[in-house]
Structure formats: structure tokens, C-alpha cells
Amino acid sequence: MSHYHFDTLKIRAAYDPALHNQAVSPPIYQTTAYEFKDTKNADGLFALTDPGFLYTRVNNPTVDILERRIAELDGGSAALALASGMAAISYTLLTLAEGGGRILTSPYLYGGSTDAFQRIFPNFGIHFDLSAAVIDNPSELEKDIKPDTKAIFVESIGNPTGAIADLEAIAEVAHSHGIPLVVDNTFATPYLLNPIQYGADIVIYSATKALNGHGNLIAGLIVETGKFPWDNGKFPQLQKPEYVLRDRSTGEKRSFLEAVPQAPFVTRIRLTYLNYFGAALGPFDAYLTLIGVETLSERLQKQVENAKKVVAYLQKNEHVAWIQYSGLESSKYYQLGRKYFPKGVPGIFSFGFKGTIEESEAFLNAIKLWSYHVNVGDARSLIVNSPKTTHSELTPEEQKQAAIESNLIRLSLGLEDPQDLIADLDQAFAASQRV
Numbered sequence: 080m081s082h083y084h085f086d087t088l089k090i091r092a093a094y095d096p097a098l099h100n101q102a103v104s105p106p107i108y109q110t111t112a113y114e115f116k117d118t119k120n121a122d123g124l125f126a127l128t129d130p131g132f133l134y135t136r137v138n139n140p141t142v143d144i145l146e147r148r149i150a151e152l153d154g155g156s157a158a159l160a161l162a163s164g165m166a167a168i169s170y171t172l173l174t175l176a177e178g179g180g181r182i183l184t185s186p187y188l189y190g191g192s193t194d195a196f197q198r199i200f201p202n203f204g205i206h207f208d209l210s211a212a213v214i215d216n217p218s219e220l221e222k223d224i225k226p227d228t229k230a231i232f233v234e235s236i237g238n239p240t241g242a243i244a245d246l247e248a249i250a251e252v253a254h255s256h257g258i259p260l261v262v263d264n265t266f267a268t269p270y271l272l273n274p275i276q277y278g279a280d281i282v283i284y285s286a287t288k289a290l291n292g293h294g295n296l297i298a299g300l301i302v303e304t305g306k307f308p309w310d311n312g313k314f315p316q317l318q319k320p321e322y323v324l325r326d327r328s329t330g331e332k333r334s335f336l337e338a339v340p341q342a343p344f345v346t347r348i349r350l351t352y353l354n355y356f357g358a359a360l361g362p363f364d365a366y367l368t369l370i371g372v373e374t375l376s377e378r379l380q381k382q383v384e385n386a387k388k389v390v391a392y393l394q395k396n397e398h399v400a401w402i403q404y405s406g407l408e409s410s411k412y413y414q415l416g417r418k419y420f421p422k423g424v425p426g427i428f429s430f431g432f433k434g435t436i437e438e439s440e441a442f443l444n445a446i447k448l449w450s451y452h453v454n455v456g457d458a459r460s461l462i463v464n465s466p467k468t469t470h471s472e473l474t475p476e477e478q479k480q481a482a483i484e485s486n487l488i489r490l491s492l493g494l495e496d497p498q499d500l501i502a503d504l505d506q507a508f509a510a511s512q513r514v
């Protein structure tokens with residue numbers, strides 16, 4: 080463990096592999112491919128025996144800097160950057176349950192995840208068990224694990240309800256069954272929480288959100304620990320000799336576990352799913368994300384503080400029916416919040432609008448400073464009516480299971496002056512009463 084409050088040195092950790100002394104701002108390698116030194120080098124690069132770059136769909140020096148920095152920040156052994164958070168989730172779960180299997184998860188997830196889990200993964204023989212016990216009662220979780228369950232997937236803090244996962248307790252159950260715990264840590268980022276410290280084996284990010292923080296790109300990441308026992312018999316896909324890793328002269332094949340023992344999981348995805356299905360992150364978007372990450376600690380801490388102030392205002396507001404914010408002592412997630420988020424819970428929360436649909440629409444339409452759109456963790460403060468937007472793919476039954484009430488309004492705090500944000504809400508509440 081470093082002695083820093085937040086180790087900024089790690090943000091600068093990985094360097095330009097081509098330079099002897101590091102460029103201050105990461106260079107953008109806007110290139111499709113890379114010259115091989117000679118035929119032997121080409122063979123070695125493809126067999127992963129020589130270090131270096133193959134083709135930008137598979138790896139790229141600018142993207143590599145991003146991967147190394149996020150792995151460092153999270154205390155992982157390696158990372159893989161992809162074109163979106165959904166690609167990171169999909170490639171991870173397709174790999175874990177390859178050929179068919181089950182994933183145990185909670186109903187309190189990003190709408191896009193629940194949607195994909197219900198509507199496309201079953202076509203690949205991958206089925207999801209949505210168990211509220213994952214969040215509400217991890218000690219009861221054993222009974223939801225079946226012989227073909229390949230992983231437990233959770234969000235460290237759920238969307239939009241603020242449900243906090245007791246990662247330590249869930250990891251214990253997962254590990255006692257020989258399966259990994261996969262944590263979508265998008266809302267928290269490595270600044271507020273490092274899931275690996277609490278037993279997570281794979282951490283996923285939509286870097287589109289707070290990691291980058293500027294609402295200007297789509298990106299995803301997968302981080303692994305390098306410690307999960309993939310040879311426990313449940314994951315033959317990481318143990319079998321692979322054609323893609325064959326020695327080009329002898330034809331001898333190696334497995335990912337043999338070839339890259341520190342990073343078998345993300346490397347398998349890099350050379351199979353990313354290579355074949357192709358959701359590659361471009362170097363320019365990796366560069367923008369790197370710039371975003373430089374201000375991660377400042378942005379996230381300001382968002383945490385802004386959220387506290389806006390919650391205090393809403394608590395006294397007569398047009399607010401309820402507030403779901405795990406930083407409140409009355410929240411059922413308050414204790415878990417104190418344990419897992421000592422710097423404060425992320426500045427994303429929801430409240431119930433007290434009034435008619437017309438009044439609530441008038442409220443949203445009167446908002447000026449907050450931006451009305453479906454992102455989170457942005458430098459701008461965002462407001463959205465989730466049941467009609469971010470979670471509108473869900474059926475009314477699924478919305479109910481996810482604890483999303485019809486009057487729910489989600490706020491994601493940005494970096495504006497908190498007084499200005501409160502004044503804007505105040506004038507919009509007033510406008511809602513004039514319809």
C-alpha cells in the first residue's frame with residue numbers, strides 16, 4: 080500500500096514505451112500497424128514471446144499507457160481497454176461462461192446490462208440469475224450458486240438506487256465455489272474504491288463516465304488481479320493450448336495461463352474476443368481518457384462534496400418524496416458506505432418527485448444549469464428521469480424488481496458551484512407549481 084492519500088504518481092506510472100525519458104503528455108500513436116524488425120521478430124510478436132505491438136485492433140502504445148495506468152490505480156496486474164463499457168462487460172462474461180453457463184448477479188444494475196443479460200446472452204447459452212440476496216443478504220447467496228455458475232457480477236454501487244455491494248462477503252462466497260467476483264466499478268472509479276482490495280478478481284469500467292469525466296467519448300476497461308486460480312477445473316478455456324499462441328516454427332501450442340501467467344484473462348480476451356469481434360478503443364480516445372484521469376481525484380472529491388450539499392437542500396424540500404443516497408444515516412446502505420467509501424459515496428443519487436407527472440415534467444423542463452441527458456460522472460451536473468430514459472428498456476416488472484419508482488429523478492453531480500446548482504433546482508421546483 081502506498082502512503083499517499085491517492086497515489087498521483089501512479090497516474091504517471093506507465094510511460095511511452097518508445098522514449099527513454101517520458102513525454103509530459105502521452106503521445107498519440109495514430110497508427111494502424113507496426114514495423115516488424117525482421118521475420119524472427121514477427122514470429123515472436125505473434126506468439127507473445129517478444130514484447131511489442133501487432134495491430135491497433137489488438138494493441139496500441141497510447142492505449143497501452145491507459146491500460147497500465149488503470150491497472151496501477153486499481154492494484155491489478157493488467158488491464159485491457161475497449162471501445163465501450165458494454166464491450167468490457169460482454170467480453171468478460173462471454174469469456175467466463177464460454178460455451179454456456181450461468182452468471183449470478185443482482186437486479187440493481189445499469190439498464191443496458193440488465194437488458195443485454197435478458198435479451199441477447201441467452202442466445203449464446205449464457206443465463207443470468209438475478210438475486211436480490213447478492214446485495215441485500217450475501218450470507219444467503221450460497222443457495223443461488225448452481226453447478227454451472229461461472230461468476231458473480233455486481234456493481235460496487237448500483238444505478239440509480241445507490242445499493243452498495245458488500246464485496247468482501249460476496250467474494251468469500253464466490254471463492255468458496257471456485258468462481259471469480261466481477262465488479263463493475265464505473266461510478267466509484269479507482270479514486271473512491273479499489274474492489275481488488277476487497278476480493279474482486281476482475282474489475283470493469285465504463286470509462287465513458289467518471290474515469291474520463293468530460294462527456295466526449297465512449298470507452299471501457301477490464302482489470303484483472305493475476306491471482307485467480309484459473310486452473311481449478313472450471314475454466315478450461317484459459318488452460319487449453321491455443322492455436323493463436325502457437326510457435327510459428329515448431330507449431331507447438333501454449334495456453335494463456337502458460338504464456339502470460341500474470342494476465343491470462345485479459346490477454347485471452349485481447350487475442351480472441353477483441354481480435355475477432357473487434358471493439359477496439361482508438362488511440363485518440365485513449366489519449367482523451369488519459370487526460371481525464373489526470374484530474375480524477377479532484378473531480379471525484381468535488382462531486383462527492385457537491386452531492387452532500389444538494390442532498391442537504393433536498394432533505395428540506397417539500398416537493399421531495401424520498402432520497403436514495405447512501406451517504407444518509409437513514410439509508411440502509413449507510414454502514415456499507417462508510418466501510419467501502421471512506422472518502423465519501425459517489426455524487427450520483429436519486430430522489431422521488433412529490434407531485435403529478437405534469438408537475439414533474441414542468442420541473443425538468445424548467446431546469447437550466449443542470450444538463451438533461453443520460454450520462455453520469457461528468458464534469459457537468461446531470462439530471463434525468465431514469466424510468467423514462469436510462470431504464471426505459473426494462474419492463475414495468477423489471478423496473479419494480481430493480482427498485483426504480485416511477486417518480487424517480489437521478490442526479491449526477493458535476494463541478495459547478497453548489498449554490499448555483501441549488502438555486503437552479505429551487506427555481507425549477509417553483510416553476511413546477513405554476514402548471
Ligand SMILES: *Cc1c(COP(=O)(O)O)cnc(C)c1O
Pocket residue numbers: 163164165166189191192234238263265266285286287288297298299455
Ligand atoms: C454506462 C455504464 C455502462 C456501459 O458503458 P458504455 O461505455 O456506455 O458502453 C456499464 N456499467 C455502468 C455502471 C454504466 O454506468
